[in-house]
Each structure stands twice: as structure tokens, then as C-alpha cells.
């Protein structure tokens with residue numbers, strides 16, 4: 001079974017309606033939709049926002065339903081050069097930008113794992129990128145260019161909404177050799193849980209804002225008007241590949 005996870009309802013709108021043989025289960029304060037989508041057995045749910053909420057949801061998906069693959073779909077703030085609103089970032093690696101147990105452990109390292117970066121599963125990564133490429137021309141029919149970027153996604157319990165904050169975050173990450181293309185608030189937490197359980201994982205993030213001084217207005221507008229169009233097109237294409 002494949003888990004399809006998003007933080008917010010707007011990032012998953014339309015997917016439940018496309019499912020067949022749907023069963024709805026309440027667990028841990030969340031609604032889990034089990035059924036079939038494009039010939040695959042799936043479970044859909046919303047993590048809500050932040051690393052703890054996302055880690056809890058990923059754990060429930062694995063421990064209660066034994067999901068064999070996990071795909072996160074949602075939005076992110078673009079931080080890499082040329083990563084524009086309406087582009088898509090598929091995470092090849094995930095970093096927790098607010099992890100700092102120094103001087104006990106190196107900045108960004110998840111204590112007692114020896115790792116700062118958690119990689120995406122190579123097959124899911126390739127499938128996600130292929131799906132984005134296949135729907136790109138449809139998405140380009142809208143207002144955005146829908147360019148695909150594949151690279152590092154940084155997660156933290158902070159909505160980044162100032163240019164000064166982005167610059168500080170990027171400078172600190174660069175000092176440790178990391179160059180995130182996008183920031184969000186869940187992906188790296190799910191990647192860590194999936195690594196512990198050895199469940200293949202990938203996150204696909206559409207850029208809703210540039211994490212700058214306009215982020216607080218760009219984000220809600222994009223989430224309201226566009227996020228679900230991308231999620232629906234990319235996830236359904238990925239399931240069909």
C-alpha cells in the first residue's frame with residue numbers, strides 16, 4: 001500500500017474523490033482514507049503542520065497500516081537560485097534546518113544517527129521526476145512555468161517569511177556544505193521516520209512563495225488557487241507510471 005500524505009487539506013483536494021472502494025478510519029486525531037486510486041492500493045491522510053505532527057502521522061501510517069511506500073505532496077518556499085513560484089522541487093535529500101545539538105554533535109546532525117541528510121528512495125525519486133516531466137506541459141497551461149528542480153529540501157518548525165531569514169538560513173546551511181532548494185515544515189521529519197522503518201520515501205513540493213517578505217500573502221493565495229491542481233496531476237501520473 002502507498003501512503004499519500006500532505007500537511008493541509010488544500011494540498012490534497014480532489015484525490016479522495018478520485019478513489020474507489022473507500023473506507024474512512026479515524027486514528028490519532030486524523031482521518032485516514034483507504035482505498036484504490038489509479039489501480040493502486042492507497043491510504044491518504046493529512047499530517048497537519050510541523051515536524052512532530054508529520055512524524056506522528058508517518059509513524060501511524062507505517063505501524064498501523066504497514067504502508068510500503070510514502071509520498072508527501074504539498075507546497076514549499078523556494079530558496080534555491082531560479083526556484084520560482086509555480087516550479088516543482090522533488091527532494092533528493094532532506095535536512096532539518098532547525099536541528100542544532102552543537103557542540104555535542106555537528107550542527108544539523110540528527111543525534112545518534114551520524115546523519116544530517118536523509119535521502120529519498122531512488123526509484124520513487126525517479127518516478128516523481130518522471131511524473132512531473134509528463135504533466136509539465138499541462139501545468140504550464142496555467143500561469144506558471146512549472147520547471148522541475150531535484151535536490152535538497154530543508155524542513156523546520158518555522159514558516160520562513162523574510163528575506164533576511166532566508167539569507168541567514170542559507171548562509172548557515174552553506175557553512176556546513178548544504179544548499180537547500182526549498183524550505184517547508186514536514187519532509188525531513190517524515191524522511192527520518194521512513195529511514196528508521198526502512199520505508200521508501202519521496203516528497204514533491206510545489207513552490208508557493210519565495211520564503212521572503214511576500215511569503216505570508218503568496219502562500220495562502222497559491223494554496224487556495226493552485227496547490228491541489230499540481231498535487232492531483234503529479235500524484236495521479238506517478239501512480240500510473
Ligand code: ADE
Pocket residue numbers: 075076077158159160161183184185208209210211212215219
Ligand atoms: N511552506 C510553504 N512556504 C513555506 C515557507 N515560506 N516556510 C516554511 N514552509 C513553507
